[in-house]
Amino acid sequence: MTAALLSIDRLSGGFLGADGGIAPVLDAVSYDLMPGQLTAVVGETGSGKSLTALSVLGIQPPAFRRTGGRILFGGRDLLSLDAAAMRTIRGARISIVFQDARAAMNPVFTVGRQMADVFRLHHGGSARHAMDRAIEALGRVRIPEPERRARQYPHEFSGGMAQRAMIALAALICQPSLLILDEPTTGLDVTIQADIMTLIVELCRDQGLTACLITHDLGVVAETCDAVVVMHAGRVVETGSTEQIFTAPAEPYTRRLLAASQLGEPV
Amino acid sequence: MSDYAVLQVDKLRKIFPLAGGRRLHAVDGIDLTLHAGETLALVGESGSGKSTVARCVTRLIEPTAGDVRINGRSIRPLDSVALASLYREVQMVFQDPNASLNPRLSVRQVLHEPLRLHLAMPRDKREARARALVELVGLAPAHLDRYPHELSGGQRQRVGIARAIAAEPNLVILDEPTASLDVSVRGQVLALLRRLQRELKLAYFFISHDLPVVRHMADRVAVMYLGRIVEIGPTAEIFERPAHPYTRALIAAAPIAQWGVKRDRLRLAGEIGSPVDPPDACRLVGRCPLEQPSCRTAEPALLTVANGHQAACPITLGQSATLGQSALDRPMPSQTAA
Incomplete structure (x- = not known):
């Protein structure tokens, strides 16, 4: 048994209310991300799947209060690190792709410039060299005419193109060991969605990346992921290999979610 | 009951003029017929x-x-007064129930409005009808006093559906009604729509990009690409024997929540083209893996594939006629739950 790259260990917490009380949202959430695997965290709105992932990067909403648990990354508890130590991890070791790439990018800088800046922040070097790396990364995610595209602004990109650029930034420019993808294909057309998922799987294989795909869409999971974590109402309901979750789900909630995704009759 | 189709769309075009004399062909000559129920x-x-x-x-x-x-009545010459009476017969459910419900109206006010405007019901009758409506869509009378922000996404969409059926239309246009809902809620809302269709004899014009949902709900499917209908036919026919490369690519791309499903790998190059001043050619030119030189010389018309099934692709249709076991006959994945 190899060691997990990231272990979420009984993470609990809630949102601070106006009355000073804490409304619990995460209840002893535990799961492991194994090195080199693509693990899906699936659940519906309010299941806590995104909140858990944002906590890994220390970018959870300010009203969130942890009441217990650890997040171990390469043996270190990320929740015990100070802001400076966390900055050496965020982006460089663990990076993230958000749902709406055009909203995640800065609208007043060109796409190439944003990517080049991030490259220099993590790896240094000249601006010219960084821009070359940005153009190369855009080419690798199969954006046509990467030189011209690098000079464009986010609003000139379609949703699918912007998501490709975001993936190039998070995976190829940052060169992390763990990539978190938070609903990367939600809101995109199905044909674009399929291309983006193919790209994610290829990049993870080529770069030896460990990835965590947060999604509500079990259809996307079936073809691409190695392992699945099912979350519901702030708890981990079931974990297993993708084959196991799809062919022999143990928990009633997993069976209900599968049936709803397949549009079968409700159980 | 009349002999007319509920909805008859005939050579419909919508062209938006752009700066510099260019024209955006959003809808470019489409025909559709929708029958009662x-x-x-x-x-x-x-x-x-x-x-x-x-x-x-x-x-x-x-x-x-x-x-x-x-x-049977043309809507084009109608003035605003006549249009208002048209909306008794046709109603719409929108994609985003957050945006389509007035945040300052309670559910009661939302439901009373169509009853007052279209049916001119007195207040006491309206109240009884509003109670019946919320129960019909699976909510409780207590919800009548709630405001949209006090409801969940699924409950809001139920209110949107109740509002649409309040004036007893026979045609309801559903514009991506479940796109913003979680899968378990999506299943409930779809079940509700099917039950209402049976009980109230509604015809649905169902607009969606979600193919599993379409397969679950529709009797017939029309596939649209850049303002044109490229394929139309019975649902089973479209999903099991798609004839147009665009339909095949769409079906191939739709994810299936099942283990070990192998999909037809027909892929289109690039992204959807521009609807501005389209040339007289197939709109799929440049993206289609089956493209032939003849595709660039004329806009293909809809050809009959089978009874009630038409597709605008002479290339695949020619192939299937001459080759028999062509790419067309490759089995498509089944999306029915085991």
Whole structure:
């Protein structure tokens, strides 16, 4: 048994209310991300799947209060690190792709410039060299005419193109060991969605990346992921290999979610 | 009951003029017929023109050319007073129930409005009807006093459905009604829509990009690409024997929540093209793996594939006629739950 790259260990917490009380949202959430695997965290709105992932990067909403648990990354508890130590991890070791790439990018800088800046922040070097790396990364995610595209602004990109650029930034420019993808294909057309998922799987294989795909869409999971974590109402309901979750789900909630995704009759 | 189709769309065009004399062909000559009690789905990617069709059908925007008949009556010459009476017969459920419900109206006020405007019901009758309506869509009378922000997404969409059926229309236009809902809620809302269709004999014009949902709901499917209908036919026919490369690519791309499903790998190159001043050629030119030189010389017309099934691709249809076991006959994945 190899060691997990990231272990979420009984993470609990809630949102601070106006009355000073804490409304619990995460209840002893535990799961492991194994090195080199693509693990899906699936659940519906309010299941806590995104909140858990944002906590890994220390970018959870300010009203969130942890009441217990650890997040171990390469043996270190990320929740015990100070802001400076966390900055050496965020982006460089663990990076993230958000749902709406055009909203995640800065609208007043060109796409190439944003990517080049991030490259220099993590790896240094000249601006010219960084821009070359940005153009190369855009080419690798199969954006046509990467030189011209690098000079464009986010609003000139379609949703699918912007998501490709975001993936190039998070995976190829940052060169992390763990990539978190938070609903990367939600809101995109199905044909674009399929291309983006193919790209994610290829990049993870080529770069030896460990990835965590947060999604509500079990259809996307079936073809691409190695392992699945099912979350519901702030708890981990079931974990297993993708084959196991799809062919022999143990928990009633997993069976209900599968049936709803397949549009079968409700159980 | 009349002999007319509930909805008849005839050579409908909507062209938006752009700066510099260019013209955006959002809907470029489409024909559709929807019969009483039937569900016709209109599918396609963003930018294909589906929502523009819906807006022309309800005359929220003015068509450039062509005709739309609802229960046999052309909607194009109607003035605003006559249009108001049209909306007794045709109603719409919108994608985003957050945006389509007035945040300052309670559910009661939302439901009373169509009853007052379309049916001129007195207050006490309206109240009884509003109570019946919330129960019909699976909510409780207590919800009548709630405001939209006090409801969940699924409950809001139920209110949107109750509002649409309040004035007893026979045609309901559903514009991506479940796109913003979680899967378990999606299943409940779809079940509700099917039950209402049975009980109230509604015809649905179902606009969606979600193919599993379309397969679950529709009797017939029309596939739209850049303002044109490229394929239309019975749902089972479209999903099991798609004839147009665009339909095949769409079906191939739709994810299936099942283990070990192998999909037809037909892929289109690039992204949806531009609807501005399209050339006289197949709109799929440049993306299609089956492209031939003849595809660039004329816009293909819809050809009959089988009874009630038409597709606008002479290339695949020619192939299937001459080759028999062509790419067309490759089995498509089944999406029925085991």
